[in-house]
Amino acid sequence: MVTKRFTALRQGVSGRWWLLAVLVAAVLGAGLVGTLPAERVLIVEDIDTGEQYLSEPVDNESIVALEYTHSVEKSRVYDRYHVEGTTLVNTRMEFESYGWGLPARVNVTNVNGTLVYAPEEPITKLEELLVSPGRVADHTLIIDGTRHDLVAVSDTRDVRLHIERRSLIEHIL
Numbered sequence: 001m002v003t004k005r006f007t008a009l010r011q012g013v014s015g016r017w018w019l020l021a022v023l024v025a026a027v028l029g030a031g032l033v034g035t036l037p038a039e040r041v042l043i044v045e046d047i048d049t050g051e052q053y054l055s056e057p058v059d060n061e062s063i064v065a066l067e068y069t070h071s072v073e074k075s076r077v078y079d080r081y082h083v084e085g086t087t088l089v090n091t092r093m094e095f096e097s098y099g100w101g102l103p104a105r106v107n108v109t110n111v112n113g114t115l116v117y118a119p120e121e122p123i124t125k126l127e128e129l130l131v132s133p134g135r136v137a138d139h140t141l142i143i144d145g146t147r148h149d150l151v152a153v154s155d156t157r158d159v160r161l162h163i164e165r166r167s168l169i170e171h172i173l
Contacts, residue, residue, distance in 0.1 A: 038165035038166055038167050039057055039165070039166050039167075040057065040058050040059065040060070040062075040083065040085075040086070040163055040164070040165055040166075041055050041056065041057055041058065041163070041164050041165075041166050042054075042055070042056045042057075042058045042062075042064060042083075042143060042161065042162075042163055043055055043160075043161070043162055043163070043164055044141065044148075044150070044153065044154070044159050044160075044161050045159060045160055045162075046154070046157050046158070046159060046160075047130065047157075047158040047159060047160050048157070048158070053153045053154050053159065054141070054148060054153055056143050056146075056148075058083045058143065058144070058163065059083065060083055060084065060085065061082050061083060061084075062082065062083040062143065062144050063080060063081070063082055063142070063143075063144055063145075064080075064081045064082070064083060064088060064141070064142070064143055064144075064161075065078060065079060065080045065081065065141075065142040066078075066079045066081075066129070066131065066139065066140070066141060066142075066150075067079075067139075067140045067142060068134075068137040068138060068139045068140065069136065069137050069138055070095070070097075070099050070101075070102070070137075071134070071136060071137055072099050072100055073095075073096070073097045073098075073099035073102075075095065075096035075097045075099075076094070076095070076096055076114075077093070077094070077095045077096075077102065078092075078093065078094040078095070079092075079093055080092040080093070080094075081126075081129075083163060084125070085163070086127065086162070086163040086164070086165065087125050087126065087127060087163070088125070088126045088127075088128075088129055088161070088162075088163065089122045089124075089125050089126075090122060090123040090124045090125070090126070091118065091122055091123065092116065092117065092118040092123075093116070093117040093118075093123065094114050094115065094116050094117075095114070095115050095117075096113065096114055096115065097115075098115075103117050106119070107119075127162060128160050128161065128162040129160070129161040129162070130158065130159070130160055130161075131150065131158070131159050131160075131161065132156075132158045133150040133151045133153075133154050133156055133157075133158075133159065134151065134156060135151055135156060138151060139151055141153075141161070
């Protein structure tokens with residue numbers, strides 16, 4: 001009888017130690033996950049509702065581009081950005097003819113019929129880029145070479161593109 005009580009008591013104590021060890025490991029594990037660097041994600045969301053249409057991982061220096069047909073000139077326009085933290089830095093524009101909204105008073109280079117504006121300093125730096133995808137313009141979002149049909153993704157609704165930092169836990173959830 002005494003042996004059974006001693007064994008039960010010893011099992012209860014070792015069970016508590018096991019539970020304590022699991023709790024300590026969980027707390028340390030959660031702390032470790034919290035210290036991991038956050039992932040950058042390019043978000044495409046509806047301007048009015050905030051509904052996310054697209055969420056793609058990006059790195060510092062990832063190339064994000066918007067390609068479309070100019071509504072008046074009916075020619076290709078390509079705006080290239082690179083990711084700098086949570087900022088989109090516009091570094092290059094390519095277009096085939098001058099028209100409304102395109103740089104007319106800057107030095108451009110003609111590369112096989114395409115006008116290229118790639119100044120040494122950034123054209124602009126944006127925390128968010130607002131786009132009204134249109135069927136005529138056929139807006140395409142290009143992220144590190146992968147093309148996304150922005151018109152189909154948004155069903156021509158106005159969108160906001162921006163970079164967010166997400167922790168590993170947010171990515172998992």
